[in-house]
Amino acid sequence: MSxxxxxxxxTVADGAPALLGVIDRAARLGWCNxxxxxxAGRDCxxxxxxxxxxxxxxxxxxxxxLVLGHTEPFDIDIRMRRHDGRERWMAMRGxxxxxxxxxxxxxxxxxxRKAQHALQLLAAVGDELNASLATDEILDGVxxxxxxxxxxxxxxxxxxxxxxxxxxAIVDTDKRIEAELRARNHDVIETDGPSAIAEVVRTGALLYxxxxxxxxxxxxxxxxxxxxxxxxxxxxxxxxxxTRDEVIGALALVSWSRRYTPDDVELAHxxxxxxASAVENxxxxxxxxxxxxxxxxVATVGERLATTFDVxxxxxxxxxxxxxxxADVASVALYDDDGDNLRRRAIxxxxxxxxxxxxxxxxxxxxxxNGANPPxxxxxxxxxxxxxxxxPREPGRGRRAADPGEAMRMLAPTSVLAMPLMSRGRTxxxxxxxxVSSGRRYSVADLPLGNDLARRVATAIERATAFTEERRIAxxxxxxxxxxxxxxxxxxxxxxxxxxxxxxxxxxDWYDVVPLPGARYGIVIGDVAGHGVRAATVxxxxxxxxRAFAADGAEPxxxxxxLNRFVFEQGPLDMATLCYGVLDPTRGRIDLSTAAHxxxxxxxPDHSAELIELPPAPPIGADxxxxxxxxxxxxxxxxxxLLYTDGLVERRGEPLDVGLARIVEAGSRSTAPFDETCEHFxxxxxxxxxxxxxxxxxxLRFAGVSRGHLRVRRPARAAELSPVRRITAAWLESAGFGAxxxxxxxxxxxxxxxxxxxxxxxxxxxxxEVEGEIHEDGSVAITVRDAxxxxxxxxxxxxxxxxxxxxxxxxxxxxxxxxxxxxWMRRAPRGKEHRHDIEVSG
Amino acid sequence: MSDVSGLVEVIDRHExxxxxxxxxxxxxxxNVDHVLDHVVGSVANEAPGMVLDLGLTSYLDxxxxxxLFELARRLRSRRQELRIAVPDDGIVRRVLVLTALADxxxxxxxxxxxxxxxxxxx
Numbered sequence: 033m034s035x036x037x038x039x040x041x042x043t044v045a046d047g048a049p050a051l052l053g054v055i056d057r058a059a060r061l062g063w064c065n066x067x068x069x070x071x072a073g074r075d076c077x078x079x080x081x082x083x084x085x086x087x088x089x090x091x092x093x094x095x096x097x098l099v100l101g102h103t104e105p106f107d108i109d110i111r112m113r114r115h116d117g118r119e120r121w122m123a124m125r126g127x128x129x130x131x132x133x134x135x136x137x138x139x140x141x142x143x144x145r146k147a148q149h150a151l152q153l154l155a156a157v158g159d160e161l162n163a164s165l166a167t168d169e170i171l172d173g174v175x176x177x178x179x180x181x182x183x184x185x186x187x188x189x190x191x192x193x194x195x196x197x198x199x200x201a202i203v204d205t206d207k208r209i210e211a212e213l214r215a216r217n218h219d220v221i222e223t224d225g226p227s228a229i230a231e232v233v234r235t236g237a238l239l240y241x242x243x244x245x246x247x248x249x250x251x252x253x254x255x256x257x258x259x260x261x262x263x264x265x266x267x268x269x270x271x272x273x274x275t276r277d278e279v280i281g282a283l284a285l286v287s288w289s290r291r292y293t294p295d296d297v298e299l300a301h302x303x304x305x306x307x308a309s310a311v312e313n314x315x316x317x318x319x320x321x322x323x324x325x326x327x328x329x330v331a332t333v334g335e336r337l338a339t340t341f342d343v344x345x346x347x348x349x350x351x352x353x354x355x356x357x358x359a360d361v362a363s364v365a366l367y368d369d370d371g372d373n374l375r376r377r378a379i380x381x382x383x384x385x386x387x388x389x390x391x392x393x394x395x396x397x398x399x400x401x402n403g404a405n406p407p408x409x410x411x412x413x414x415x416x417x418x419x420x421x422x423x424p425r426e427p428g429r430g431r432r433a434a435d436p437g438e439a440m441r442m443l444a445p446t447s448v449l450a451m452p453l454m455s456r457g458r459t460x461x462x463x464x465x466x467x468v469s470s471g472r473r474y475s476v477a478d479l480p481l482g483n484d485l486a487r488r489v490a491t492a493i494e495r496a497t498a499f500t501e502e503r504r505i506a507x508x509x510x511x512x513x514x515x516x517x518x519x520x521x522x523x524x525x526x527x528x529x530x531x532x533x534x535x536x537x538x539x540x541d542w543y544d545v546v547p548l549p550g551a552r553y554g555i556v557i558g559d560v561a562g563h564g565v566r567a568a569t570v571x572x573x574x575x576x577x578x579r580a581f582a583a584d585g586a587e588p589x590x591x592x593x594x595l596n597r598f599v600f601e602q603g604p605l606d607m608a609t610l611c612y613g614v615l616d617p618t619r620g621r622i623d624l625s626t627a628a629h630x631x632x633x634x635x636x637p638d639h640s641a642e643l644i645e646l647p648p649a650p651p652i653g654a655d656x657x658x659x660x661x662x663x664x665x666x667x668x669x670x671x672x673x674l675l676y677t678d679g680l681v682e683r684r685g686e687p688l689d690v691g692l693a694r695i696v697e698a699g700s701r702s703t704a705p706f707d708e709t710c711e712h713f714x715x716x717x718x719x720x721x722x723x724x725x726x727x728x729x730x731x732l733r734f735a736g737v738s739r740g741h742l743r744v745r746r747p748a749r750a751a752e753l754s755p756v757r758r759i760t761a762a763w764l765e766s767a768g769f770g771a772x773x774x775x776x777x778x779x780x781x782x783x784x785x786x787x788x789x790x791x792x793x794x795x796x797x798x799x800x801e802v803e804g805e806i807h808e809d810g811s812v813a814i815t816v817r818d819a820x821x822x823x824x825x826x827x828x829x830x831x832x833x834x835x836x837x838x839x840x841x842x843x844x845x846x847x848x849x850x851x852x853x854x855x856w857m858r859r860a861p862r863g864k865e866h867r868h869d870i871e872v873s874g
Numbered sequence: 875m876s877d878v879s880g881l882v883e884v885i886d887r888h889e890x891x892x893x894x895x896x897x898x899x900x901x902x903x904x905n906v907d908h909v910l911d912h913v914v915g916s917v918a919n920e921a922p923g924m925v926l927d928l929g930l931t932s933y934l935d936x937x938x939x940x941x942l943f944e945l946a947r948r949l950r951s952r953r954q955e956l957r958i959a960v961p962d963d964g965i966v967r968r969v970l971v972l973t974a975l976a977d978x979x980x981x982x983x984x985x986x987x988x989x990x991x992x993x994x995x996x
Contacts, residue, residue: 750904754881757900757933775965779935786903786937832973833936839972 051122051138054129059085059100062133071140073115087113096124100136103128109141119290121145150299153181157303161310165317168200170310174303175201182296183285185209189221189229190273190281190311194420194473197221197233197281228270232282238301239270242291267292271304275312283307325357326481333485337492341499347378350463350489355380358481359465360472361387361445365399365407366453366461366493373398374411374461382468406450407462414459416482417450420473422466447473451486455494463489505565507532518545521553523617523807525733529710531718533679533726540567540608541677541728542575546582551618554582554591557675557730558610559629561651570606574599574652578612588612588625589660596627596652596660607653611646611675618808620667620734625660627652630678631692633699637670637843641699643692644673669736669807670843670858672709674699679725680717691717705847705854706733736807740767748789748798748818756802757782760814767806776840777812777859783833784816784855792820792853810861814841817854881905886916889989893917894925900933901941910941914948923955925988934966939973946979957981957988 045052046066053064061084069076072087079087088096089111099106105127111119126136160173167190175186188201199219204210223230232239243266269292273281283304285292292300336349347364354362361381365374375398381387399407406417422445445466453460463486467473474482518526528543540560548554556578560571574595581594592612599606611629615622624632624644628651631643644665650658667673674695681691694717704712709731718727742763746752757778764774781802788800803815837844837857844857882899895913917924926942928934946956958975959982960967970976982988 750902753902753904754900754933757902772965776968778933779965779969782902782933782935786935790903832939836936836969836972840968 048137049139051136053084053136054133055100055126055136056133057101058082059097068138071112071114089113089119099126100134103131103134109145110138112138146295149181150295153177153299154302154306157306161306165314167311167314170314171201171307172203174307175203178285178303179203180205182287182299184288185213185284185286187229187284188273188281188307189233191233193315194475197223197230200281228268229282229284232270232272232284233279236272236274236279238272238297238304239268240292240297241268243267269297269300271297271300273304273308273311275308280308280311329353329357330481330484330488334488337488341496343493343496343500344377346489346492346496348380350485351378351380354465354485356382356470358478358485359449360468360470361466363407363464364453364461364489365411365464367411367459368398373401374407375399377461382470386468406448407464410450410452410464411459411462414452414454416452416479416486417448418474418476418479419448420475422446422448444468446471449474449478449482451482453486453490453493455490458494460490460493505568514542515544519547519553521545521615521617521732522551523620523735523805524553524615525706525731525735527707527710527731529714529727529729531679531714531723531727533723540571541679541726542571543675543728543730544575544579545730546579548582548585548614550585551616552585553615553617554578554612555615555622555675555730555732556582556610556612557629557677557728558608559677559679559726559728561607561653567606570608573602574608574610578610582612582614585614587662588614588623589662592625592627592649592652592660593658596658597656599653600656607651609651609678613675615732617734620669620671620736621664622667622673623662623664625649625662627658627660628654630676630681630688633674633676633695634665634667635672635674635699635702637668639700639702641696641702643696667734669734669809669811672699672702672706672731672733674709674713675730676713677726677728679723679727680713680729682725684724703845705849705856706731709733735805735813736809736811740804740806742802742804745799745801748793748800748820750786750789752800753782753785753789756785760802760804763804764806764812769812773812773859773862777814780837780840780844780857780859781814781816783837784814784857786833787855788816788818788820788853792818811858813856813858815854815856817849817852819852882909884909884912889925889985890993891921892923892925892989892992893921894927894985894989896927896930898930901931901938902933902935903937906937906941910944913941913945917949917954919952921954923949923957923992925985925992926956926958927985927988928958928960928966929985931960931966934969936969936973939969939975942970942975942979946975955992957991959983959985959988 048065048067051065051068051071053068054062056062060081061079064076064079064084066076069079072079072084085093085096092110095108096110099108105125107123107125109121109123112122114120120140121142122138123141124136124138126134128134156177157174160177161170163173164170171188171190175188178186184206185204186201187199189197189199192198197220199221202210202213204213221227221230223233228239267287267290268284270282270284272279273283283300285296285300333350333353336353337346340346340349343366347366351362351364361379363376363379365376367373368375376395379387379390379395381390399405401408401411406419410417445468447467448464449466450462450464452462463482465474465482514530518528526545530541530543540562541558542560543557544555546554546556558571558574560567560574562570577598578591578595581591581598586594592610595610599608609627609629611624611626611632613622613624624646626646627649631645633641634644635641644663646663647661649660652658665673676695678688681695682688683691695713698713698716701716702709702712710729713729714727740763742760744756744759746756760781761774761778764777769777785800785802788798792798792800798818798820800816800818803817805813807813834846837855840859841857842860844855847854847856882897882901882905885896885898887894887896893916895916897909901909913924913926926945942958949956957980958970960970962983967981970981980991982991
């Protein structure tokens, strides 16, 4: 019974689909079923002991010995050679029968394992393809994934933007072979060549050769040496990378170790498909990014060009925008004044060092227009010059350093596009762009963008050149029409300031001072509407006409009305605003008439400031029958009247009232010496930047009526104090001043001069100067100035001296000058109230 | 004593036990330091003080005022009194008043009054 049972068990075991066996702790097979013997293609006896281990894959031996050496149950996958020599994946399970032996079973799981492996591989490939948008990186990643798992050698080639089939990945299990292949094979694969990849890309059909001699993916030139290509047959799959419309490349797998199966073909096909769609996506993305960058390039360049009239600034802005979006290096060269040569006006290179070297080198060398280089050709022919492959290695393009036009070569562009800058049929220069390091190349597809940029820049340059020219003329005209020097008006200080506008172009602002009969003076400030040469011309006419009409000393309203009629007699009509005044310095009175001009500012001696509101009247040139009025303004001694044009107060997008409020505030805060009054207002209201519009400012200060003038300059020595004091006293005495006043003024003057002598200079010799003015009303102004620097209250004596000046005079001011310091002091004519002061002191 | 420029002349005399210094001419930054040295040296320790006679001083400003303050300070440290005789209608008096020297040093209209005041002090 038991024997029967044993036989039955053996029969059952022999009939089982699994390999069954009994193995001891030393991995020796004691018994196996027939299934195992059939699998191995040998008798059971030939497998017993450790002989069965000869069929186990060398890499799995250690694992097998390990699990059999213990009593724990196990379940492992190992590779075993079948009778036909093929390696099979076997799922081997075992459980200890007793302390000495283990009963094992093994099932062939190769098919399912392979399917599962393929899925894993595809998933990994997918991850790799999604990892980046850089085509070469992701394809290299895929190739590395496939090599060893699916292939010994993997090559992937893809068409680039120019349609050339370029090898982007080549990986071999053997790094030596990989390096050899990389070195031997050019990156570009000839599509009409005999290689497998070329054939697949040409035909679009997958190539499957279970056993091949040649050609492989990288054959045939020259054949692989024996060491690299062993005599063993190779297996090859070459699958096309196909998008919806076209074959964009191919994936080649080569194995020396095993023959590819239809399953492998299926897998390779699937991987190739995934690669194709990843490459396409990356390329689409790159193109849309490119397109976006290029669109925004055109937009920003156009925008920026509108903001300047400076040709060099435009050229510089352009090249800096173009790099790196449209070029690795870009330069603008314009015809020089003679039109013989091109001169570079701007350059930009992705590598700042290369740019600096170029600037230090050939940058300033003109490009001869008869040269053979792309910029010269583009300028000469007026047509774009496109050199897709300008690589210096190319034969026939040897270095010709002697030709300065070839200087662009110093920057070693591999592809060049030179665009003529044309405006209204005239070539102004050339925009040259090149690719250097990025490996990009220009093609005809780039011409529209290049043309667009070149056209925009050319128009802007033409506009700027014309503008610069006109502005130069207009500025010259305007300066020639403005008075060179102001007349000296006794008792009246005058200063003017004219700033040409920056943003638009020169305007028609003007000012003038005309001597009139009766020791009076005509003073005008005006603003002609419009800009440029035309406005400057009109301004000149108005200025001369007004001089003529003013000459007989007529009252201001009459002169303005006459000028208005003159404009209509002249036609075509030009409008202008102006303010004209007749100043009588002997009485400190000015009669003013306005034609829609901004109101004059009056600053009183106590620094309070107000606008003089004149009755409104139309600008001249608006209506031949316009009526104008005259308003008299009495100026106190020390008062300042400021005439100006609207450029001083107007700001874009701001009501004029705001600007007018600003000028009143600036007037009330002004502590500048009179000579710097105009600068003060320009500084406060405009600042450092060039004003958009022209600005003219004219300030006059009524000092009072002069009855005498004194001016003495002496070396800054204490011994000079007494002589100057005596001169001053004598001058005052001759003007009829009494001893009391002379004494006070002499002390005040000496105190100021002592400061100059003691504190203004170091050991070096300096000077001091005393200037005196006696006005009609009997007031005396003394100014003591030096060319050094000192501080009030620097010492006790200095402080006491200034305190004394303050008590002896009615007004005094310490003023910092550009070079030096001055003390200005004024003593009002003594009325009874002042005498009262003196009596108190006694 | 007179300075090199001849601007000022200092004349020393005594009215009884009281030393009187008369400053004639102009006193300004060019000569005040000389004048101070001279005047300080002219007062004996046993004197009750001194009178500065500015009756013929034609010019004096803050430089002169500075040495008068200094002179008053030095005399006070020796328990001596400074009195200044100056006419009440001149610029010199105005300067002394305006610089507040008059608050520290008594001003008299004439020398005799100053001398009397100092003699009664002892």
